Amino acid sequence: MASRRRMLLKVIILGDSGVGKTSLMNQYVNKKFSNQYKATIGADFLTKEIQVEDRLFTLQMLILPFLQIWDTAGQERFQSLGVAFYRGADCCVLVYDVNVVKSFDNLNNWREEFLIQASPSDPENFPFVVLGNKIDVDGGNSRVVSEKKAKAWCASKGNIPYFETSAKEGINVEAAFECIAKNALKNEPEEEIYLPDTVDMAGSSRLQSSSSGCEC
Amino acid sequence: MQDADEQHDLSDDSDYAAAKHQGSGMGVLSESVEAGGFDENDAFEVVYSKENVAIHPSQHIGERISGQLRVRKQRSSLFLRWVPYIHIHHEADYARNLSKSSTLAKDIQLYVINDLPFRCIRCIHRYIPPLAWQYIIIVLSSGLAYPPLYFYNGGIREFLATLKQHLLVVRSADNVNVFLVNDLQDPLQRSLSSLDLPRAVPNSRASSVKSPTAAFAFDEPQTSGRAKTNGTSGASEFAEQQAVKSHDPAFEISLQVLEKFSLITKFACETTSSIFHERQNQNCPSFEKISGENSSSKVLKSDKMLEPSHPLQFDNSLIHIGEPRQHPLDSRELATFFDSEGRVNDSLALRKRIFYGGIEPNARKEVWKFLLGYYLYDSTYAEREYLDSVKKSEYDCLKSQWQSISTAQVRRFTKFRERKGLIEKDVVRTDRSFSFYEGDENPHVKLLHDILLTYSFYNFDLGYCQGMSDLLSPIFFVIEDECESFWCFVALMERLGPNFNRDQSGMHSQLFALSKLVELLDRPLHDYFGQADCLNYYYCFRWILIQFKREFEFKNVMRLWEVLWTHYLSEHFHLYICVTILKKHRRTIITERMDFDTLVKFINDLSGKIDVDEIVREAEGLCLYAGEKGAACIPPGTPPSLPSDIASDFYPDNGDL
Missing domain, CATH: 2.30.29.230 (PH-domain like)
Structure with missing residues (x-):
């Protein structure tokens, strides 16, 4: 198991219903966007083979809408099903819709939920990445969460890398997931994996100026 | 842990x-090294x-x-x-x-x-x-x-x-x-x-x-x-x-x-x-x-x-093939089940017929209302006509409750706004590739929304939860009428509502029963799941929550559902379907030594690859094989069993009909 573990990077994708988690994952893996994605029931799971420094990894991406509904009391259904799914997570991606303020406000809930359920050994340093999705909608005119506000929140939570994305247009998706993979790798214990100081991943030059980028 | x-x-x-x-007190010194076996004659x-x-x-x-x-x-x-x-x-x-x-x-x-x-x-x-x-x-x-x-x-x-x-x-x-x-x-x-x-x-x-x-x-x-x-x-x-x-x-x-x-x-x-x-x-x-x-x-x-x-x-020896599927029940044959006043006197025979053969699409509209429990089998044509009219006005009344909420009210009604928002988000991504719901501004999508929002007022405590739109969509497609679809959905939710309980009790009891059934019917697989720490069966969550809605294409979902709703061999036939699917893939699961994550992906990826007739047939064989021992694995009250007081709750004015 130990040798297999090394090859797998497990990423949990969380965020309010309809912010585009499935779309982001599909854009990254299949380079496709569809208006007809169904609401995820249970858990959605995609994998992608990635290469870092001549080493192959399987990036496992898991959407967990078990934690689907936040009602006003902050309670949601299917909550405790999470634990089994969170096990062994290497990175957690928090997604919100830049056009829906509530989805941004809930980032804190999702982050805390993750830390409770996954209970990583070093919660302070567990890698998160935040994605502000749907920047394409209405040419950006309907957006209600500014980049500045999002970045401020990310900075306050220990400099979480932040990306502004459009799953529909494919904007910044590749760069975001490269950062996610890098951060997931960073989470691997030293003795399990040798990680050079700089990891130069293919395509990282495409990182767009609109994002604060990956600071790992 | x-x-x-x-x-x-x-x-x-x-x-x-x-x-x-x-x-260690005794015998340490008296031991002889060559001694090994137990001697019955010795102390x-x-x-x-x-x-x-x-x-x-x-x-x-x-x-x-x-x-x-x-x-x-x-x-x-x-x-x-x-x-x-x-x-x-x-x-x-x-x-x-x-x-x-x-x-x-x-x-x-x-x-x-x-x-x-x-x-x-x-x-x-x-x-x-x-x-x-x-x-x-x-x-x-x-x-x-x-x-x-x-x-x-x-x-x-x-x-x-x-x-x-x-x-x-x-x-x-x-x-x-x-x-x-x-x-x-x-x-x-x-x-x-x-x-x-x-x-x-x-x-x-x-x-x-x-x-x-x-x-x-x-x-x-x-x-x-x-x-x-x-x-x-x-x-x-x-x-x-x-x-x-x-x-x-x-x-x-x-x-x-x-x-x-x-x-x-x-x-x-x-x-x-x-x-x-x-x-x-x-x-x-x-x-x-x-x-x-x-x-x-x-x-x-x-x-x-x-x-x-x-x-x-x-x-x-574990492959149990049930009877070959019969041809579906058509309107003509259906007519033979009604007496002159419209009662279904032998509802068991009807349910059995549907269990083994399903229903022709054009006969579904009528039969589903019985299967779902909106119509009672022993009701007459006249009683059902009366029920329809009563339920129509009741539905209109429920619907008007949320329709009458003004914009000013909405602004001050977070819970309503959020609930409506969730439903809106979900109906636009429910079966949109199916012709009935296809295209922009599709009126059927709007009606799905209305029915679900009305339901969330009818059952405010349960409200709306993801998965409900999946359950409603085929019902509305078959029943067509908004109001009747609503009441059929209500009847279905009397059984499946616990799937959406906040405390997950409904899902947990079904997953528990599933675990017991696998233990009974496929011990090695059960043991494997035990070793792989997979006994929670969460990878079957979607199957159970929405009755395999995402596992089959639309027309096959309808075929499967009408079989499940007959409750002919078991009220929990869906659990036997689960076991059957798992058993079919047991070799892959065990030889590839799938861990929990791999299993989640594997089970998810089975979607669209399961033959509905084959699985129903095998599950039938398995269910018969399991017999009472199988039934004993399922604790009383496990959904979709009806709570005992439901019939009277659903038909409060039954006596007046």
Whole structure:
């Protein structure tokens, strides 16, 4: 198991219903966007083979809408099903819709939920990445969460890398997931994996100026 | 994960040392090294006895063999004994009905554990699954294992706690549920312990002690004031060696072998007992030889023994094909089920007919209202017409409740806004590739929204939850009428509403029942899930939550649902469908040794690849095969069983009709 573990990077994708988690994952893996994605029931799971420094990894991406509904009391259904799914997570991606303020406000809930359920050994340093999705909608005119506000929140939570994305247009998706993979790798214990100081991943030059980028 | 209950844990506590000291009192000096077997004529002491410890030689519930587990002590050596109560719990008649492979009385003798010296035991693997009986697997030094011993009355902790009073038992550093056994008081064991056997590793807490020898310091009291020589020095030497070897790959390999063995209850049982019987009869003559060999080659040898007859080939008998599917019920045939006033007098016959054949699309609209429980079978045409009109005005009233909420109100009504928002988000992504819901501004999508929002007012406590739009969509497509679809949906939710309970009780009870059914109908798969920590069955969550809606294309979902809704063979036929699908893929699941994540992905990816007719047919066979034993796996009240008071709740004015 130990040798297999090394090859797998497990990423949990969380965020309010309809912010585009499935779309982001599909854009990254299949380079496709569809208006007809169904609401995820249970858990959605995609994998992608990635290469870092001549080493192959399987990036496992898991959407967990078990934690689907936040009602006003902050309670949601299917909550405790999470634990089994969170096990062994290497990175957690928090997604919100830049056009829906509530989805941004809930980032804190999702982050805390993750830390409770996954209970990583070093919660302070567990890698998160935040994605502000749907920047394409209405040419950006309907957006209600500014980049500045999002970045401020990310900075306050220990400099979480932040990306502004459009799953529909494919904007910044590749760069975001490269950062996610890098951060997931960073989470691997030293003795399990040798990680050079700089990891130069293919395509990282495409990182767009609109994002604060990956600071790992 | 730490066990909640640590007081019986096998830590090196003071009780342990004391007990050990005490236990070692007699016979240390009087032992003769060549002695090995248990001698019935000699004095012995029963140090442990447990009733209702069972072996499950096969997946057939009728072949479970209960017995008595004992640990006896003779000349300071410990012996394990399990003897079946042959005549009591072997339900031979039942087993004969089910299978040709029923265990004969003489075979039962194969399973007897006949005073097995503990020095022949490498380790004890403990399984305490949350949803099933706890069991242990005894692994021999050779790497072979006995079949699981199920503790029907619990008490594995007590068993292990008793052992630790007489033996050196330590937790494996690699697996908290593996307990390594060293009968250091057994003279033969003592001499063997000086050999370099990859056996015990200190448990994780013991290893936190500074020096590796200190972890075994509880041996020390024995030596005080007593002329002990090779015994203790051998033990501490051994401990030092083992501390160094705590990640011995050979040990890991042998655990894998153990896991393989436990997959194949019957096969492992036959193999191990026949082999072991030989050895037993010869008083373990080959033991020294085997233990002198390189341990990994031993493992390979035992591994090879598995090959000629792959464990997974044993399930041939498990494929149960039901009756071929009949042609669907059409309107003409349907008419024959009604009497002149419109009553369905033999609703069982109708349900049976649908169970085996389904319904023609153009007859669905009428029949689904009965199947779902909106119409009562014994209602007349006139009564149903009246019901429709009453329910129409009731629906309009419910709908107007949310329609009358003004924009100003909405602004101050967060809960409503959020609920409406969720529904809006979901209906636009429900079956949009299906022609009925296709395209922009599709009116059917708007009606899905209206029905769901109205339902969330009808059942405000449950509200709206993801998955509901999936359940409504085929109903609305078939029923077409908004109001009737609503009431059909209400009727369905009387059964499936608990799936969306906030405390998850509805889902958990179904997952629990599923686990019990797999345990009954596919023991090796159940055991595998146990080892892989997959007994929560969360990977079947979507199947159950929305009745396989995402697993089949739209038209096949309708075919499946009408079969499920007949509740003909079982109200919980959907669980048999789950078991059937899992069984069909058991070989892949087990041979690829899927872990939880892999299993989630694998099960998700089955979507669209399942043949609905085939699976219904096989599930039918399985359901019949399981019979009452299957039904007994499902606790009363498990959804979609109706709560007993529902019928009156749904038809409060029934008497007036």
